[in-house]
Amino acid sequence: MYKGRVVFGAMDEVVFGTAAAEAVVAQMNRLGTTRAFLMVSGTLNRETDEIEKIRKALGPRCVGTFDAMRPHTPREGVIAACEQARAADADLIVTVGGGSITDGAKAVQICLANDVRSVEDIDRVRAHKGVAPPINPPVVRQVSVPTTIAGGEFSAIAGVTNERTKVKEMLRHDLVMPRAAILDPALTVHTPEWLFLSTGIRAVDHCVEGLCSREAHPYADAQAIKGLSMLAEGLPRVKADARDLDARMDCQLGTWLSMGPLSSGVPMGASHGIGYVLGAVYDVPHGYTSCVMLPSVLRWNKSADAGRQALVAAAMGQPGKDAGDVLEAFIRGLGMPCSLQDVRIGPEHFDRIAEQAMGTPWVPRNPRKIDSPAQVREILLLAA
Structure with missing residues (x-):
């Protein structure tokens, strides 16, 4: 129930x-x-x-x-x-x-x-x-x-x-x-391509972490699934033609829908929690934090939420595929960074990131329970 x-x-x-x-x-x-x-x-x-x-x-x-x-x-x-x-x-x-x-x-x-x-x-x-x-x-x-x-x-x-x-x-x-x-x-035509596309992955992250949450519910799911579908279709169209205003509007509407889970009480997970630290401490743009963390968070979480991750792959038009793989290929296709190394974060920083991430509101509500910084470090190693 x-x-x-x-x-x-x-x-x-x-x-x-x-x-x-x-x-x-x-x-x-x-x-x-x-x-x-x-x-x-x-x-x-x-x-x-x-x-x-x-x-x-x-x-x-x-x-x-x-x-x-x-x-x-x-x-x-x-x-x-x-x-x-x-x-x-x-x-x-x-x-x-x-x-x-x-x-x-x-x-x-x-x-x-x-x-x-x-x-x-x-x-x-x-x-x-x-x-x-x-x-x-x-x-x-x-x-x-x-x-x-x-x-x-x-x-x-x-x-x-x-x-x-x-x-x-x-x-x-x-x-x-x-x-x-x-x-x-x-107005978004003036936004640099990397910024528009990477913040689009941030919106994707809202959809994905909302769908995969232990606290997901049908009202939020409906918005996240439709939002993810619109973003998965719209972002490559913007990449292909920066003047395609219909594609940009689809991305904006998908982003609005992506906030359905969060605004209806569904928490985000480790991608958002780790992203807070990468932004505040290391000045990584917040769209990039989702690009480099989300696929690895999904892979680490899969033992706890494989059924929910199947909804992610299906919404992105690839039913039956591994959601982490689908997302990584999608992010690469947009030309966005895909690893911590790509944003100049090396393993020497992982202990600090892991410690601080535990203090964010989202890491404790990740779908696969995170009890210690050592588990956050496991995710960071996957994203390295």
């Missing part, structure tokens, strides 16, 4: 197929907000006219732009953006960019609501062992226009890196989930 609880998140709408500038204005009208603070990709802001299109469409309702968030969302970037948004008296944050910017704005929401004004103050609001402290709910909310496809805009969790300890920490509150996500494939 299944047992679980599906909580529908605080997102009101997902808008797809409408130009971002038009959709952002419509969201402000719907929400009754008048002072939009933009948190955006520096590259998009400086090298394209995409952000200017949004500013022009908003007119005087745009009260500021922050474009200096670095990868992995360091605490320093969160505080800098928060101070700028506070000074602008913003009543809505609009993000245009990748996951680091999306997560940064979620963290800013919490910081604004809880008078967080310094890097050290973030200790007051961050989660400990996945559990958030009692905090004031966000009042200034967020609308997100993603340009990568890792799916963070569909979650109520922000990952923020403490650069002093080299640990990626979690900030969470139900209301940090954006009020709306706007999926405009034309």
Whole structure:
């Protein structure tokens, strides 16, 4: 018998197929907000006219732009953006960019609501062992226009890196989930190929770890299977033709579906847990962490979840094949890194990675039970 609880998140709408500038204005009208603070990709802001299109469409309702968030969302970037948004008296944050910017704005929401004004103050609001402290709910909310496809805009969790300890920490509150996500494939054409495709593997990772979880349920399965199928078909089409907007839209919709498990209470596993450490400590892009870890995690887990892994291979159009092999071939076909060596992580680092991964929220909920860093090290050796 299944047992679980599906909580529908605080997102009101997902808008797809409408130009971002038009959709952002419509969201402000719907929400009754008048002072939009933009948190955006520096590259998009400086090298394209995409952000200017949004500013022009908003007119005087745009009260500021922050474009200096670095990868992995360091605490320093969160505080800098928060101070700028506070000074602008913003009543809505609009993000245009990748996951680091999306997560940064979620963290800013919490910081604004809880008078967080310094890097050290973030200790007051961050989660400990996945559990958030009692905090004031966000009042200034967020609308997100993603340009990568890792799916963070569909979650109520922000990952923020403490650069002093080299640990990626979690900030969470139900209301940090954006009020709306706007999926405009034309904006993603500016995203570097490696970034779009690797974050696509991050979305694949959401589907796969959701399907293979001990806590999976039919509601999450339905979304993960369809999302995985769309990503498995769409990502090679984007690789073949960067201007194929239909393929990009399929990937964006697949990414939305990929977040079904996580947003309905199904935990991720060791690929995500180890990935947190690779990103925070070794600055590996979070899409790459999934590329190098997911096939090996599946191989290590297979003795515990072979039946669930069969769903993965079938959703990717290769029923009966080994899911780890199917995924590795898929990742190689996209030209992505496939081993820790490919991202310059050698065995001398494995003990540290294994120790820190045990402290993440996901490794303890891996489908094959992980009791010690020695077992994480076994996975790392498979991925070496």
